[in-house]
Amino acid sequence: MFTAVASADTLSKTLDPVGTLVDECRIHLDAEGLRISAMDPATVGVVELALDREAFESYEADGGVVGVDVERLDSVVGMANSDDLVHLELDEETRQLRIRVGGLEYTLALVDPDAIRAEPDLDALELPASAVVEGRQFDQAIRAAEMVSTHVAVGVDESGENLYVDAEGDVDTVHYELDDDDLVDLEVAPAHSLFSLDYLADMNRVVPTDAELTLELGEEYPMRLSYVYADGSGEVLYFLAPRIQSR
Amino acid sequence: MFTAVASADTLSKTLDPVGTLVDECRIHLDAEGLRISAMDPATVGVVELALDREAFESYEADGGVVGVDVERLDSVVGMANSDDLVHLELDEETRQLRIRVGGLEYTLALVDPDAIRAEPDLDALELPASAVVEGRQFDQAIRAAEMVSTHVAVGVDESGENLYVDAEGDVDTVHYELDDDDLVDLEVAPAHSLFSLDYLADMNRVVPTDAELTLELGEEYPMRLSYVYADGSGEVLYFLAPRIQSR
Amino acid sequence: MFTAVASADTLSKTLDPVGTLVDECRIHLDAEGLRISAMDPATVGVVELALDREAFESYEADGGVVGVDVERLDSVVGMANSDDLVHLELDEETRQLRIRVGGLEYTLALVDPDAIRAEPDLDALELPASAVVEGRQFDQAIRAAEMVSTHVAVGVDESGENLYVDAEGDVDTVHYELDDDDLVDLEVAPAHSLFSLDYLADMNRVVPTDAELTLELGEEYPMRLSYVYADGSGEVLYFLAPRIQSR
Known part of the structure; x- marks a missing residue:
């Protein structure tokens, strides 16, 4: 279960950094917020991103994981003005993400999370x-x-x-x-x-x-x-x- | 006979819609205003446009028809600032349209109207x-x-x-x-x-x-x-x- | 010896006109200011440019000549905001120009002035x-x-x-x-x-x-x-x- 409402600006700032490294990513829909972790194919760069539920107008999730085409989702969000509210709703049966902005409803087919490159497992690193x-x-x-x-x-x-x-x-x-x-x-x-x-x-x-x-x-x-x-x-x-x- | 003065903005808004469908069009220089009717080569789209003499600073015409290269005329008008006044004057002898904006005079060779694709003849259509x-x-x-x-x-x-x-x-x-x-x-x-x-x-x-x-x-x-x-x-x-x- | 400080805007307006005609030019670092004179390879256009020491925040020079890649120097200056101060300093030993803007120091290798096309020698011309x-x-x-x-x-x-x-x-x-x-x-x-x-x-x-x-x-x-x-x-x-x- 996942439904959330956030400003287009907040969602863009969440997706843009991920898009610099990967085409597709897993999004963890935790009760406390979103989490994304991804490593680029050349294994040179890693991005770890967290967006707390406080950043949303409303947020409900129970720990699922979805796979998304980052650029595509970013483009849909980019159709809205930066302070427009974007409604996200997961249809678990059809594995689709419904994205609503004003009168527009975009139905995004999700990607099988297992088909996406495994998330990086970083050792703790002391950087002085x-x-x-x-x-x-x-x-x-x-x-x-x-x-x-x-x-x-x-x-x-x-x-x-x-x-x-x-x-x-x-x-x-x-x-x-x-x-x-x-x-x-x-x-x-x-x-x-x-x-x-x-x-x-x-x-x-x-x-x-x-x-x-x-x-x-x-x-x-x-x-x-x-x-x-x-x-x-x-x-x-x-x-x-x-x-x-x-x- | 045709002489007219209008803002560059008004003329651009008249030519742009025509330019989406055709390269060349006929312009009817009626006493009451301009009229343009054109159909794209694939016969999928038609544009009908009317600009009343009220839209002009000054307007005099007696019913002639001229053929113009839409994009070219649009580019000349586009050289002016949007609230600049554009002076149009038809030279019937040389079949040229003289376009003046400030110190600039552009002489546009007209196209033979008979060489331009016939205007569409639309049946009246009830759209409920x-x-x-x-x-x-x-x-x-x-x-x-x-x-x-x-x-x-x-x-x-x-x-x-x-x-x-x-x-x-x-x-x-x-x-x-x-x-x-x-x-x-x-x-x-x-x-x-x-x-x-x-x-x-x-x-x-x-x-x-x-x-x-x-x-x-x-x-x-x-x-x-x-x-x-x-x-x-x-x-x-x-x-x-x-x-x-x-x- | 040459050290000078000027706004990025002033330096851009000095380099842009030269860049329209040549890739490389000599800059005369006179006590009273900079002087540039250059002719394009087709010998159709000549630019003569003078920037007095009054245009600088500070200026010290004793008559040397340096050769520069105009576009490169212009790009470095273009990195700054137009009212940022750009510090220029000639290192005569290494034949480098040190360009400083805020925390950035760009070291530009100079070009041998003798390797640059000779400056034009224009006859005085009466243009009525x-x-x-x-x-x-x-x-x-x-x-x-x-x-x-x-x-x-x-x-x-x-x-x-x-x-x-x-x-x-x-x-x-x-x-x-x-x-x-x-x-x-x-x-x-x-x-x-x-x-x-x-x-x-x-x-x-x-x-x-x-x-x-x-x-x-x-x-x-x-x-x-x-x-x-x-x-x-x-x-x-x-x-x-x-x-x-x-x-």
Whole structure:
């Protein structure tokens, strides 16, 4: 059983981050809210997303799991204006999700959850360094890095006490640096890893420019990127595997 | 003889609906205003358009007919800002239309009216059901339907007393429904016909979102779509032939 | 030695006009400001640009010359918001230009000035006629002309006392005419020359719509187009060679 009503904006902000990594995903319809966990086919990026029942106008669920075509559901939600209310209702018999916005009812065929790639099983990971940046700072760093390279080094400079993003092109280089004054928060510890810009650019596209984005880092370790949305009732968590450093 | 002055906006709203169906059209320069009637090459859609002399700043005509390249004339008008005044003057000797906006004079070569496809001769058609919807409601229905199919069923549900637009995809379906409360007006009668979304989507593109669009329908009958513009001095009337229903 | 700070907007308005003609250019870092002079590979268009030190927040230079990839430098500057301050610093040893905006530092490899096409050496040219038009008038004339042809005649009508732009298509023609009342200024003298619309359209794209653009003309002579920017501290000067008139 699942029926829920939420603003189109909240649902878009829930689906967009998932769509950067996978075409289809499982949605866990828990009593306390939605949960999505997915890993991209190349096993480089993972997204874990939770949207509490508080983010909804109304919400009723009893623990089922549905499989959806993320882009398709996102397009249907995208038909509404951002503050329109979207009604969702699961028809368990026909395995369809009924989506209503005003006079429009879209019946979305669900995907068999067993036919969707297994959800990632992440080991708990201690990431010693962390920094909280604004979405628009992250955006500037990523876009500048894209001008010269396909990957970046992200790390924390312990002596300078700053977060940096470095990209090296054939002739040009980009160095982006934010210290304590520029950052919302900074936890200094040894951290330096290389990441693919393809993934970071896709993730950057969905991070709201006014979001506070927490980056957690280590030495040649994955990066954890997280931010909240929907007035704190939603949380997006990305894990991104590092590239092997060529020495 | 023909000279006229109108706002660029009014002229664009006159040419756009014609351009969705044909490349070239005849314009009747009657004493009381302009008249255009055209049918698309596949004989599926017809547009009938009238723009009264009241819509013009000044207007003088004595019943001639000119043939024009619709897109070209529309582009010239589109060069002006929407509230700029556009001066039109027919040079009967050279068969050219002189179009002036500010310091710009564009001389448009006319097309021989006899070289343009004959105008449609429509039988009077009784369409029992009708509904008046807002342009933005029509837009939402058409765009949703396009997500799943290439054609739609449009009809009136006599028991539910509502207008509906139905589209069936391979796996997903769209049902759009507007009842008395949502509609500006509704005349209930048996009506259900299938239409091509290609045509409806093109027509939808030119219907202003704030227009009141009247749909007239029957059982496997053409649909008549009409709305006024230019403060009521202009009227657009579309006829769209139904698709044969596959049973 | 060269260090300077200017708004991103001022730097963009300096680089855009150069980028319409060449990929790489020399920048003269004079004590009194920047100077750029470049001719396109087909030797049809020349741009001469000067940006006085008054246009900068701070400026120090001692007469060096650097070679830059115009589009690349323009893209880096374009990463900033238009009122962000951009810091430029030349590293003479490594032949790199360090560009800083907020936390971002972009290191741009310079191009050997000797590897860049020699700067044009223009003879002083007496152009008897001139007209001062608004950027948006020039824009309208050029865009209308592009609808019918690939070249235009620009001239001054001595009897009518107006500036005109004429384009002749296969069937349609465009005549754009501005007289004393429409123009900021007009100096009447014999002037009529043919120019490539490719070049004029590119130049038009960078002329601000609110700029006062001075056109200087003669009989089958080059046209000089000039305007100031950055509150008068910057000046762009284009020379455009005429096309040979086919008679």
